[in-house]
Every structure is written in structure tokens, then in C-alpha cells.
Amino acid sequence: MQSCLLPYQAISPTVKRTISPMSPKPRLVVVPSDPISAYEKAGYDWLQRYYNPSGYFGEVIALSPREKKNRQAHGMSIRRVSERYFRSALREIAPDVVRAYGGYWPADLVARNRLPNVPVVVSVHDRLAHRIHRSVTLADAVLCMSQAVSQAVRLKGVGPEKAVILPNRVDLNRFQPLRHTPECHRIRKIHPGKLILHVGRKHEEKNLDTLICSLSHLPKEYRCVFIGNGDVQSYQALARSEGVADRCYWLDHIQNRDLPYWYSACDCFCVPSRWEGFGIVFIEAAACGAPIVTSRIPPMTEYLRHGESAFLVEEYEDPRCLAESIHRTVDDAAFAARIRTGAQAAALPFELSEVDAMEVQIYQQVMHRHLGSPPSTWMQQRWNAEQFAYHAIRSGAKHVLGLFKSEQKNAA
Incomplete structure (x- = not known):
């Protein structure tokens, strides 16, 4: 991991900010x-x-x-x-x-x-x-x-x-393997079979659509629980069209303290993201020893290794390819055990107190x-102009959309 320290710069005593050990906390x-x-x-x-x-x-x-x-x-x-x-x-x-x-x-x-x-x-x-x-x-x-x-x-x-x-x-005192706890047993009782877990906003970025479609290429005992905020209706409609609606379960959110039980209970943690900035859920899942299936894209490739701590999928937009990756991860016990162990090791550098x-x-x-220093007058004026243009375009787009919906309603 790259050092978090800022490069040293020689600075003038007139601008150096000093905080005495006896000073109040900042x-x-x-x-x-x-x-x-x-x-x-x-x-x-x-x-x-x-x-x-x-x-x-x-x-x-x-x-x-x-x-x-x-x-x-x-x-x-x-x-x-x-x-x-x-x-x-x-x-x-x-x-x-x-x-x-x-x-x-x-x-x-x-x-x-x-x-x-x-x-x-x-x-x-x-x-x-x-x-x-x-x-x-x-x-x-x-x-x-x-x-x-x-x-x-x-x-x-x-x-x-x-x-x-x-x-x-990640708090490693909270996020740790808990597979043999009563809470995990309750989850498995409610969701029998092979449990796939997806945690994340219901948004294009998180690629729920490909995961939903992949279920049609997996045996019927494979089920998926989707945890996260967002509009679920389009995804439920997709699940119905794919004939897998009875194998998809939707939760808006759960308390953060309950997440370790879900990560530990699942047979596979799968969020095949199209893009990510960091992806904290992958580190949480890794700390709990969940077998991870995700996309082979940055930043996942920065801290997860294919075949060692996760199954990184190249063709993450292909439902059949994603299904094959999930099936291998869940049904190959030796492979699952290896990436469970590797995932826990991958989570260690992100321990709460260290970060x-x-x-x-x-x-x-x-x-x-x-x-x-504060931005220059020229920069201030430029930002103001950009902000004005942005809001004007946005307001105009909303107005046009409103007219379009009104015409559609009248036509109906």
C-alpha cells in the first residue's frame, strides 16, 4: 500500500501552523x-x-x-x-x-x-x-x-x-468469520440451498442485472439475497422475465452490526461491479472469510488476487460466464477454502486502528x-458561470421532461 504521508516541503515560518502539545485539541x-x-x-x-x-x-x-x-x-x-x-x-x-x-x-x-x-x-x-x-x-x-x-x-x-x-x-473485531453462530444458522434456515449475497445500492454500477440473469444458468438451489437501498421494481421485473423471481430476495438495508452474519452465512459474495472507487463491502466480506466473486477491474485488482483471495471475472457482463464463476466458487470446496483464507489475509492492511x-x-x-489560499476572483467568476450554466441546463431538462410526460399522459 502506498504511503499515506505527504511529501515534505520547506515552508516559511510565517505560514507554518504550529500546535503546541499543551494546546486544546484541534x-x-x-x-x-x-x-x-x-x-x-x-x-x-x-x-x-x-x-x-x-x-x-x-x-x-x-x-x-x-x-x-x-x-x-x-x-x-x-x-x-x-x-x-x-x-x-x-x-x-x-x-x-x-x-x-x-x-x-x-x-x-x-x-x-x-x-x-x-x-x-x-x-x-x-x-x-x-x-x-x-x-x-x-x-x-x-x-x-x-x-x-x-x-x-x-x-x-x-x-x-x-x-x-x-x-x-474495516473493524476486524466486528467483521470476522461467524459461520457457526446462531445468527448464521437462522439466516441459512430462512434461505436454504446455495446462498449468493449481493450488498450494494440498487444502481447500474453494481451490476445487479447480470447477476439476476446468471441465476437462470445456475441450478435451482442457488438463491440470491440483495441488500441495499434503491429502486427495486426494474430488477424485480427482470427477475420475473428471467423466471428467477422466486430465487431473489430483497432487503432495503440492515444494521451494520448484522452484516458480518450475512457475509459469514453466504456460500458466495458476488457484486460484479461495472466500476468502483474502493468497494468497502469487498473488504468486509473478505474479513469474514466469504468466498468472493467480483469483476476483474481496478480497484479490486489492487487488493484481491484471482484464485488466491477471490474469483475475478473477466466477462462480468456475461450472465453465463458469471454463473460459471459462481458455480466453481460454491461447488469446488478446495477452491472455496483457499480463497476464504486468502480473503482474510487481504483484509488485514485495512484494519480500523491502522487506517x-x-x-x-x-x-x-x-x-x-x-x-x-482562497480561489482567485477569476476562478470564482468561472465557477459561478459554470454553476449557472449547469443549473440552467438541469432546469431546462426537467422542464422538457415534464412536458414530455404531460403529453404522454394526455395521449393515453
Whole structure:
């Protein structure tokens, strides 16, 4: 794994930020990509340690125009603030560092409103070009979930001295093999036969359609449980058309603490993603010793090895090929045992406390290095023009779509 340390740079004493060992703990402002309530609804119960690794910060404030109300939760203050007053709120809070989670609107917001001598850190979780905006180039550090993401942000103009690999993390005390527990036995009783598990949003990225179609090429005792938020109707319709609806089971979400039982209970964990930024579910499944079948694409190829810790499928859009990969993984006991063991080893570098320590070290370095400046007037004007054009196009598209639907309704 690439070092998480930022390259040393000689800096002027006039801009060096020093924190005495006797000083109060630093203050952090975070801008999550979604409201905190969305993560609560998804069953995430580790938000406090996620936003405050190792308890390093004395105060964490989640500041976002997407929050509905002000409240205290998960060891932090959650505050709603409009984009117009975001900079004023930052001045009031006087943070030691600001963190944007996402290289798109959160990065735009913090870069556009950054304060002098307050460092900005942006984490990028996705390697899709349209989700990495130019604003990431103005961050003091860009935390990339994987090498694949790092390559994507460099294509946007982020220098190699700013792009830092910080992977996602897994609590190995929670995510571990639990196959012989009563909870796993209950899952297997409800879902007898060969159990395939898919965990992820119901979205094109996660390639549920190919997995659903692959069931028609597998024996009838093969069943699949799909866990994740999203619109399920189109996938249920596909399952009916393929004649496998009675072998597909749909769960919106489960509590994070229950996931290890599902990973441990399944005969095969299969998410044949079309693209990924990191894929934390693969590391969670690996830590639980689940036999993994997934796509041979970055970043999975960065930490999983075909035949050693997973079955990596080349033709992951081909239902028949995917079915053959699942069948081999489930029915070949020796192969399954080998990749179970290899998967657990693959998860070790992502242990929670180790990645937390990396993240704290990055924060410490950023707060002691040369700090960036607010964007220039020219850059501000350019962003404003781009934002205006974006919203104009989006509003126009919505208006046209509304007219089209209205005409269709009238015609019917």
C-alpha cells in the first residue's frame, strides 16, 4: 500500500501552523456528501469514529446545506447552513481544518469558501470523471480511496504531492468469520440451498442485472439475497422475465452490526461491479472469510488476487460466464477454502486502528504545512458561470421532461 504521508516541503515560518502539545485539541469541520440522516437510515453505527479518527479532534462540526436541522449526534454538532452563509459559519467556528467528503459539490463548496490559513482536505471516493471537479486542485491534500481514484484525480490536475492514498477501513473485531453462530444458522434456515449475497445500492454500477440473469444458468438451489437501498421494481421485473423471481430476495438495508452474519452465512459474495472507487463491502466480506466473486477491474485488482483471495471475472457482463464463476466458487470446496483464507489475509492492511492512525497523521501534516489560499476572483467568476450554466441546463431538462410526460399522459 502506498504511503499515506505527504511529501515534505520547506515552508516559511510565517505560514507554518504550529500546535503546541499543551494546546486544546484541534477543531474539524466536515462536509459529508449526504445528510447524516442518510447514513443513519442505512444502518451505519460507526459515524463518530469515522469523522473523528482515534478521537483526535476535540470538536467535530458537520456543516452542510443538505442537513434539515441543527442537532447533536455521533459525538459531533450537526448544523444546517445555506451555501450563501457557509463562509460566515466557517469564520464563526474558526476550525483548524476543513474536510470535504466527495470531489464534486462538497469540494466546490469548501474550495469556494475557504478561509486564509485554514487547510482544506478533500476525499475522493469515486473515479468517475464527472464526480471529480476542478475544485479538488485547490485542496491542500486529496485523499484517494485507491490507486484507481488517485489516477483519476491526477487527470484533473491534482499534483502527485497532494494525492494521498487513504483506503477505507474495516473493524476486524466486528467483521470476522461467524459461520457457526446462531445468527448464521437462522439466516441459512430462512434461505436454504446455495446462498449468493449481493450488498450494494440498487444502481447500474453494481451490476445487479447480470447477476439476476446468471441465476437462470445456475441450478435451482442457488438463491440470491440483495441488500441495499434503491429502486427495486426494474430488477424485480427482470427477475420475473428471467423466471428467477422466486430465487431473489430483497432487503432495503440492515444494521451494520448484522452484516458480518450475512457475509459469514453466504456460500458466495458476488457484486460484479461495472466500476468502483474502493468497494468497502469487498473488504468486509473478505474479513469474514466469504468466498468472493467480483469483476476483474481496478480497484479490486489492487487488493484481491484471482484464485488466491477471490474469483475475478473477466466477462462480468456475461450472465453465463458469471454463473460459471459462481458455480466453481460454491461447488469446488478446495477452491472455496483457499480463497476464504486468502480473503482474510487481504483484509488485514485495512484494519480500523491502522487506517485511523494514517488519517490522523495526514491531518497533522496538513495543519503544519504550507496552506493554500482562497480561489482567485477569476476562478470564482468561472465557477459561478459554470454553476449557472449547469443549473440552467438541469432546469431546462426537467422542464422538457415534464412536458414530455404531460403529453404522454394526455395521449393515453
